[in-house]
Amino acid sequence: MTxxxxxDLALRLLMYLGSRAEPMQATVTVREVAELFNVPxxxxxxxxxxxxxxxxxxTTKGVGGGLRLARPADSIRLGDILRITEPSDAVIDCVTxxxxxxxxxxxxxxxxxxxxxxxxxxxxxxxxxxARTPRLQKLVSIKA
Amino acid sequence: MTxxxxxDLALRLLMYLGSRAEPMQATVTVREVAELFNVPxxxxxxxxxxxxxxxxxxTTKGVGGGLRLARPADSIRLGDILRITEPSDAVIDCVTxxxxxxxxxxxxxxxxxxxxxxxxxxxxxxxxxxARTPRLQKLVSIKA
Numbered sequence: 001m002t003x004x005x006x007x008d009l010a011l012r013l014l015m016y017l018g019s020r021a022e023p024m025q026a027t028v029t030v031r032e033v034a035e036l037f038n039v040p041x042x043x044x045x046x047x048x049x050x051x052x053x054x055x056x057x058x059t060t061k062g063v064g065g066g067l068r069l070a071r072p073a074d075s076i077r078l079g080d081i082l083r084i085t086e087p088s089d090a091v092i093d094c095v096t097x098x099x100x101x102x103x104x105x106x107x108x109x110x111x112x113x114x115x116x117x118x119x120x121x122x123x124x125x126x127x128x129x130x131a132r133t134p135r136l137q138k139l140v141s142i143k144a
Numbered sequence: 145m146t147x148x149x150x151x152d153l154a155l156r157l158l159m160y161l162g163s164r165a166e167p168m169q170a171t172v173t174v175r176e177v178a179e180l181f182n183v184p185x186x187x188x189x190x191x192x193x194x195x196x197x198x199x200x201x202x203t204t205k206g207v208g209g210g211l212r213l214a215r216p217a218d219s220i221r222l223g224d225i226l227r228i229t230e231p232s233d234a235v236i237d238c239v240t241x242x243x244x245x246x247x248x249x250x251x252x253x254x255x256x257x258x259x260x261x262x263x264x265x266x267x268x269x270x271x272x273x274x275a276r277t278p279r280l281q282k283l284v285s286i287k288a
Binding site for chain 1 (some may be wrong): 153159232241244260268274280
């Protein structure tokens with residue numbers, strides 16, 4: 001079971017922003033993050049756009065513009081990020097894969113409970129906590 | 145975040161077997177289950193093969209042959225099924241998508257904990273419990 005590539009990029013982008021000395025002041029460019037994580041620039045633009053719309057980051061244009069966190073990193077819970085980046089809260093596809101049990105399925109209920117436990121566990125971690133990853137701090141200090 | 149189609153089929157197949165009156169005695173054919181759930185026969189053959197190898201079901205050939213549960217449905221926990229059908233216990237791809245943080249990433253640890261909580265929650269449900277889905281019981285009684 002994997003999260004989408006979109007969620008993956010969202011987490012990496014927010015981690016990078018959160019790891020910076022003044023994440024709500026200093027800006028970084030999408031290109032800088034794309035190069036650092038070796039991910040496609042165009043994908044990251046879409047991710048940044050959605051995270052901006054959902055109030056996780058602020059985008060400014062022009063010289064010196066870029067991305068910065070819209071809220072303190074210790075107020076952003078990991079579960080909240082995935083709640084907006086994952087396309088669905090269903091871990092099994094009962095819609096496009098028709099099933100005679102749809103609507104009365106106890107398996108679906110079990111999987112829904114399990115996914116809720118997954119998100120609840122992620123809510124115990126803030127962006128600030130995971131952004132303290134030692135190697136990330138090192139990369140940031142080299143770039144600074 | 146979704147489970148793989150392989151896991152999906154494995155769960156549906158085992159649910160169907162577990163819903164039958166004598167799941168360790170009476171056999172069903174892969175074709176019967178494929179038609180019931182409207183899934184490709186060839187995919188289901190592969191799923192049945194792996195579930196057989198892992199001790200969840202027994203396959204017999206010839207006239208009157210088919211599939212049956214290898215163990216009582218109330219001894220099979222849903223988490224145990226996904227532990228063998230999911231290709232990985234990592235919900236984020238740090239290997240084929242290289243990342244400068246790989247090996248020292250606190251995000252990976254958070255996601256691993258969350259996935260463990262997902263499986264732990266599924267372990268609270270047995271196959272016997274989800275196989276009591278009302279509509280499934282109805283389908284089985286019509287087919288019987």
